[in-house]
Amino acid sequence: MxxxxxxxxxxxxxxxxxxxxxxxxxxxxxxxxxxxxxxxxxxxxxxxxxxxxxxxxxxxxxxxxxxxxxxxxxxLGLQINYIDENGFLYFKTLGGHDRVVISGRRVLIQTRNGIIKGVTGKRAVHLMDSKEREKVPQIHEMWIDIAAKDRADAQSRVQVGDVATYDHEFAFLNGSVATAxxxxxxxxxxxxxxxxxxxxxxxxxxxxxxxxxxxxxxxxxxxxxxxxxxxxxxxxxxxxxxxxxxxxxxxxxxxxxxxxxxxxxxxxxxxxxxxxxxxxxxxxxxxxxxxxxxxxxxxxxxxxxxxxxxxxxxxxxxxxxxxxxxxxxxxxxxxxxxxxxxxxxxxxxxxxxxxxxxxxx
Missing domain, CATH: 3.40.630.10 (Zn peptidases)
Incomplete structure (x- = not known):
């Protein structure tokens, strides 16, 4: 203990x-x-x-x-399935995710070279019209940003098939009640x-x-x-x-x-x-x-x-x-x-x- x-x-x-x-x-x-x-x-x-x-x-x-x-x-996890020309990583989900909570999260990607940090992204609310704001984005409308310069840069660090998890760790909230x-x-x-x-x-x-x-x-x-x-x-x-x-x-x-x-x-x-x-x-x-x-x-x-x-x-x-x-x-x-x-x-x-x-x- x-x-x-x-x-x-x-x-x-x-x-x-x-x-x-x-x-x-x-x-x-x-x-x-x-x-x-x-x-x-x-x-x-x-x-x-x-x-x-x-x-x-x-x-x-x-x-x-x-x-x-x-x-x-x-x-639960995310699995990389496509890297676009600008180096953004698209993913599919492992297990049943609530799409509402995916974007704006820090993630840790397991790669052949160790852990790579990234952030899940989507179009900002300021760039949506009123109808778009009411919709929950589809999985293919979100991505992971690893600050890559381009596809080649991203592929030098991450491969299709690599998996990621949210970067949210254990903490106590009050007494014996904890979150992870x-x-x-x-x-x-x-x-x-x-x-x-x-x-x-x-x-x-x-x-x-x-x-x-x-x-x-x-x-x-x-x-x-x-x-x-x-x-x-x-x-x-x-x-x-x-x-x-x-x-x-x-x-x-x-x-x-x-x-x-x-x-x-x-x-x-x-x-x-x-x-x-x-x-x-x-x-x-x-x-x-x-x-x-x-x-x-x-x-x-x-x-x-x-x-x-x-x-x-x-x-x-x-x-x-x-x-x-x-x-x-x-x-x-x-x-x-x-x-x-x-x-x-x-x-x-x-x-x-x-x-x-x-x-x-």
């Missing part, structure tokens, strides 16, 4: 901070992989990598009953990795095999989870992602439910969720005094859980979500107390699993 930016009284874990600092757009997760390797591999009995870039850490590999915990390592570029889903990958680290010190209390996975490429179609869950063939699984905190203005709770920062993990129920796993999560939370919130989702969720549930012959799957404001923007907001409660819940759930159990109902 170490003191963190803009905080005088709350400590953030170094593991989490390093994940948040890592720049890891979908398909370019190298920096986040290195952090997961550093902190999780030493605690694992078995540690694996695969062709899509997943990181798989295992405790008690010989146990027949198993639980997989999945958090994804990737984040990519709590979605560095928060989830930290939670599953830290859960395994803690359980490694209490293996005598475990009857199940524990598999904590930092998945790749969730933001472009839960691709890493499709592979890791198929290969792991777990008995049980819990996906860990972020969920929408609705405790802010302009959010109709009749449509989106009521979820607050600082009130604990969001536990989901619905067709994507195995009822036995749901029941075990609730029992673990209540037996250990862990606060939680309930979400009803009548569809396959927009998380790794939707791939895990139908992997192979099927997996008894649950989902817990970290309450988060302003999802898929450069300044997402969470309460780190909720992060800690998610870890405590997974630890308690793991210890509750008994040899021979399954999710058939």
């Amino acid at each position: 170490k003191a963190s930016p803009m905080s005088s009284d709350y400590q953030a874990p170094e593991f989490l901070l390093e994940l948040l600092e890592a720049k890891s757009p979908s398909g370019a997760e190298t920096q986040a992989q290195a952090v997961f390797d550093k902190y999780v591999q030493p605690s694992a009995d078995v540690y694996l990598k695969d062709t899509i870039g997943n990181r798989i850490a295992i405790l008690n590999p010989e146990s027949e009953t198993s639980a997989l915990f999945a958090g994804h390592l990737d984040e 570029r990519a709590f979605d889903n560095k928060g989830g990958s930290y939670i599953v990795g830290e859960t395994l680290r803690r359980l490694s010190k209490e293996k005598d209390q475990l009857q199940a095999k524990i598999i904590s996975v930092g998945n790749a490429q969730e933001e472009v179609g839960v691709r890493g989870a499709t592979i890791s869950s198929y290969n792991a063939k777990p008995t049980f699984a819990v996906a860990v992602d972020v969920g929408h905190a609705t405790d802010h203005p302009d959010c109709d709770k009749r449509k989106f439910g009521e979820f607050k920062l600082g009130k604990g993990p969001i536990i989901t129920r619905g067709p994507n969720i195995n009822p036995i796993v749901f029941k075990k999560l609730i029992e673990a939370a209540e037996a250990n005094g862990i606060p939680y919130q309930l979400e009803g989702d009548p569809r396959p969720t927009g998380t790794d859980a939707r791939a895990i549930q139908v992997a192979g012959a099927g997996v008894a799957t649950g989902l817990i979500s970290l309450p988060l404001r302003y999802m898929h923007t450069p300044s997402e907001v969470v309460d780190l107390q909720d992060v800690e409660h998610c870890i405590q819940l997974l630890v308690a759930f793991s210890k509750s699993l008994k040899a021979g159990e399954n999710g058939n109902w």
